[in-house]
Amino acid sequence: MYPVNIKLMNKKTYHHGNLEEALLTVGMKEAKASGFRNLGVTHLAKMVGVTPMAVYRHFPSGENLKAAISQQAREELARRMLEALENEEDVKRKFMATGREYIRFGLEEPGLFAVAFIDCDASPQREDNPSARAILHDAILDLCNEGLVKPAELESVANFAWSIVHGFAMLASGNNPFRPEISPSVIENLLERSWLGVTQFSK
């Protein structure tokens, strides 16, 4: 019934050695190229040169694998936000850079951005690290420390700023029937209005 000798074909070893990481890597590559469309178990397994069932030794289900890739995408976004922050000192410039990078990510990496916020059956096992939410929250905390935002309003300000960049990125990224005009000036205008809403609300 079963063949006595397995043909290893073009594989060097029977065991892959680092399948989990390899799956996440090709998953990110596919996500970058085509969003959530090619993140199936069979397809990713084929990319890595492994049988579909091998995937289940590392992820309980295809949905879990997708959730893990989604988390990787969110962490990539967060990493880029951190990078954009690195060279800014002024709190306003930090705040603006954070939002600008968030939007830029949505525009330049629509595939990753879509996957980052895909609605998934499975939840990630660990917290995002780095976390885009935490980064934005810290930026607003800085504004509190500078006296530009009342500590009592920290949460509502964070909601506000977050909603703006996330909403714009969502609408501008991918194939949306409500896609807005996109230009650097449109984005800067949006960020300026955001700054106004954040700092001038309770005068």
Place this chain on the structure above:
Amino acid sequence: MYPVNIKLMNKKTYHHGNLEEALLTVGMKEAKASGFRNLGVTHLAKMVGVTPMAVYRHFPSGENLKAAISQQAREELARRMLEALENEEDVKRKFMATGREYIRFGLEEPGLFAVAFIDCDASPQREDNPSARAILHDAILDLCNEGLVKPAELESVANFAWSIVHGFAMLASGNNPFRPEISPSVIENLLERSWLGVTQFSK
């Protein structure tokens, strides 16, 4: 090879009579109940009491059917926005009501909201009618006519207001890792900040 006499089983007639509309109706019901997860050709066909292939007489592909249901969901959103506007006279109250209803839709109908903005291979054949975008645009146009917004800024203001409500609804609806706290006061605070950003920008 093929049976000479078809058993009609529990069907009254061989032809359904209104299959296209029926598919959209059950599609909306399924979307309301579980988002995009049960919008497959086979499933919807079964719901309507018809063979999967019958669907293709009305929609070129399953993706097209999904796009049609997505459009229905967007139009439902737009209809609710219009309803919320009906009893408001003041331009500010109209503006606020529009945004509030958008967010309320995201919170109360997460399934429909997700489907409304699903990333779909196929595009809708006709324009949305009514269109949520047009309704929001009109609300800002009113602000122009009242002198509260400069006509030259109409587009950027629309972008701004739209991004806020869409972003918040997206983050607050469904299973998002960045889901914010949700309460009426949080929403009113957001709308007030939006109003400020819309009207006070160019003073």
Place this chain on the structure above:
DNA sequence: GTTTGATGTTGACGGGATACACATGAGCCT
């Protein structure tokens, strides 16, 4: 009353997710 075209049905094929049984091989125990 026949023809015809719109609308449904069957059956088949290809592909995806995943359950179960089996294979491989590196490291540990004796």
Place this chain on the structure above:
DNA sequence: AGGCTCATGTGTATCCCGTCAACATCAAAC
């Protein structure tokens, strides 16, 4: 050394889904 064990892969089978080609039904046009 020689063998046991367990994590990790493979093979096969099953079920479901989307879709094609061929055939069936029926109402309306002629």
